[in-house]
Amino acid sequence: HNAEFQGLWPLRTQQEKKEVCSVFNLPVETATKYCQFGNVFNLLHTGASYLRFHQRGFGAVGVSKKYGKRSWARYPIFWSLDKIGSLPNPDPTDTAALEDTPDEKALTRxxxxxxxxxxxxxxxxxxxxxxxxxxxxxxxxxxxxxxxxxxxxxxxxxxxxxxxxxxxxxxxxxxxxxxxxxxxxxxxxxxxxxxxxxxxxxxxxxxxxxxxxxxxxxxxxxxxxxx
Missing domain, CATH: 3.40.50.2000 (Glycogen Phosphorylase B;)
Structure with a gap:
């Protein structure tokens, strides 16, 4: 729902890479394979990498049809995936059983x-x-x-x-x-x-x-x- 906030840390030098890996308790090789995008440690890219390596790129969805397509087109970290699907945010009242006598007092102040x-x-x-x-x-x-x-x-x-x-x-x-x-x-x-x-x-x-x-x-x- 918020592809702009990706969880980023710089990896400009080997020292920075070691420091970031130590914070997340990750082997450098694992961080390089899954987490590194350019010179940046990117948590959202990590999720996309997992889908790419282990689920053939399947499993990424946005909170609406438009947002999924827009995120895939806008952010290069997703371009290794075939697409981003959609799983619109549901409203529980859409599928909940209707009450015969809803308690309006509980719903309004x-x-x-x-x-x-x-x-x-x-x-x-x-x-x-x-x-x-x-x-x-x-x-x-x-x-x-x-x-x-x-x-x-x-x-x-x-x-x-x-x-x-x-x-x-x-x-x-x-x-x-x-x-x-x-x-x-x-x-x-x-x-x-x-x-x-x-x-x-x-x-x-x-x-x-x-x-x-x-x-x-x-x-x-x-x-x-x-x-």
Whole structure:
């Protein structure tokens, strides 16, 4: 579902190769045969190599017909395979038995319950506690692929134009795009006190951060979704 995030480590020298192999407890010969793609240790290529050597290239699927074909055409690590099939993400409710009397209370939460969760999330993040605020939340890796830099680029204009908007961004920094986003969001938080919470590190989050959000920010660049 995310062919862009391949798990990469440089293998530019024999010393780097030995270090990476020691981390994964792999013989150098095995890493060279299965894992190395060019001068890079590539975990996704390892999976493709296994299919090539042991399953005649059969067994790779994407989460949709379009994404499987697109991934095969876009990423050279898959070109040794004949194709990438599809196994669309299922919705369990599509095949589940119908209930005569579904319990709607178990499926829906009241407006006041959502407001309570929002106020708890605001308190946890140190934001201004405002039941009428629009709370936007991003939780994920801070990387180019996840699009956190796009949030940092556009959010100042959103905050300026919409005084009711608040933002929570949490997750570990993965690359330079994430590091730049962390610098920007830190500055933005200072510019809009009580409205922006930025924590560029892995953090255990209380459930209210998710249940109290009005909108989840998912600006992924290379996955088959993005909001």
């Amino acid at each position: 009241s407006y006041e319950e959502r407001i309570t969760d929002k106020l708890e999330a605001q308190k946890w993040a140190g934001l201004t506690e405002d039941r009428n605020a629009d709370l936007l939340v991003f939780v994920g890796r801070w990387s180019k692929q996840k699009g956190v830099d796009l949030i940092a680029d556009v959010i100042p204009a959103v905050l300026s134009d919409r005084p009711q908007v608040q933002v929570i961004c949490v997750g570990p920094i993965i690359d330079l795009y994430g590091r730049l986003a962390a610098i920007k969001l830190g500055r933005i938080a200072a510019m809009f006190p009580g409205r922006v919470f930025s924590r560029p590190e892995f953090t255990a989050l209380p459930p209210c951060v998710f249940s109290g959000a009005d909108f989840a920010l998912i600006p992924s660049r290379d996955e088959p979704f993005g909001l």
